[in-house]
Amino acid sequence: MVKKGVWFSFIVLLLAGAVRLVAPLQNVVSWNAAATRILNSLLVFIFAVFMYQVFSYYVKSYSARRVVLYLLSLGAAVSIFFTFQGQIIALSISVGILAIAFTFIFQAPMLNLAAWIYIIVGNLFREGDRIKIGELKGDVIDTSIMSTRLLEVSGEYVVADAPSGRVINIPNSLFLSQPIVNYTREFPYVWVDVPIHVTYETDVAAAEKIITGVITRRMKELFPVIEKAFARFVRRHRASSAFVPINFNVIPKGFWMELRVTFPVPPKEQATITTQVTEEILRKGQSSRKIVFPKRGK
Structure with missing residues (x-):
């Protein structure tokens, strides 16, 4: 399935590239700056999809694929933004205003993002590890940009070290301020x-x-x-x-x-x-x- 996706993305990328090169020369459509920007943005998007498909074909790690997906999405978004931004001064002002707004409005999400990078780069844990943070203990079942999900072990209703059946959603920012115990990472006993x-x-x-x-x-x-x-x-x-x-x-x-x-x-x-x-x-x-x-x- 992934291999078919790689070939499909590659063919679409070639066709879009051919249209980008040939259409302005042949006057197939009424070509202008807006059309150029739109097609360039489409090429960036298709290229990002193609690169992710290629990476997914060779790398089976779920965490690594997720990191690459986020990086490619960010890179594509920035490239498209630059494509539609005409003046550098206006870009600087708009980025500055957006940065200030993000600081106040998205403080918690940005902390979660920073903590997610810390988790991935620091290799603190991965899916399947049993961890404890504060009073919360469980098996990691998913790690996203905003939160980490645990299948709870012990907890309020279970005394023994057994699953309670509850799923805990932990904001990633908590991992920046709480001690983390990993029971299975380096020495799994x-x-x-x-x-x-x-x-x-x-x-x-x-x-x-x-x-x-x-x-x-x-x-x-x-x-x-x-x-x-x-x-x-x-x-x-x-x-x-x-x-x-x-x-x-x-x-x-x-x-x-x-x-x-x-x-x-x-x-x-x-x-x-x-x-x-x-x-x-x-x-x-x-x-x-x-x-x-x-x-x-x-």
Whole structure:
């Protein structure tokens, strides 16, 4: 489909160019300055469409194509504006007046545009990334000049890290003033905690063996992949951290203890994996009798 569009735009561009060159010479129409400007504007528009079709044929990145579309549209608009503007002085005055008007009237849209450029050039995030800005968290589904849309995760009605079903529209200007957390861009994993509450009668060594064994079995295919990604991340940022797949800690909590285990998971699977791990730890602990869980009411 795109290839056909490229050829169609190319043929139309050739025909329009031929008309532009031949018509004034052959007196096909009553040719004047206005007709020249109109045809020149048409040529600029067709050329912009043709260039976008060619770029889209070779580049599949949605964000890159959108940037090129905006740049070509801006370039075509400026070219057409110059085509119909006769005097440089009048142009300068009109541009100055328009700039002042835009400053007051379109302050918010201009901030959104500047933030959009910042997002694209700074490579802050792209479609599919899970991000957090302020108290808002979700998966990026679209980024336009004015706003960014997120498929909300957690939020008002959902406690777990799962989609809430709501779409959040965030003005791009917010990204200029709020800290942004990207959970998937450079290192696409996050460390999560699984707390297990037990009594002091628990065999802590046996409990550690059971808990780490459950996690190791559940994550055996992912841990090597995560370790390689972590090594690349450390080299890129010249950090000195060592990869520790599982951290086990014992935290006294008055009349009971908290066995807290920390390990890395893909952020979009965090809720599922922690639930599965917790359920298996409870089953293993109850069957082994090495882990004693607090009784209700005690």
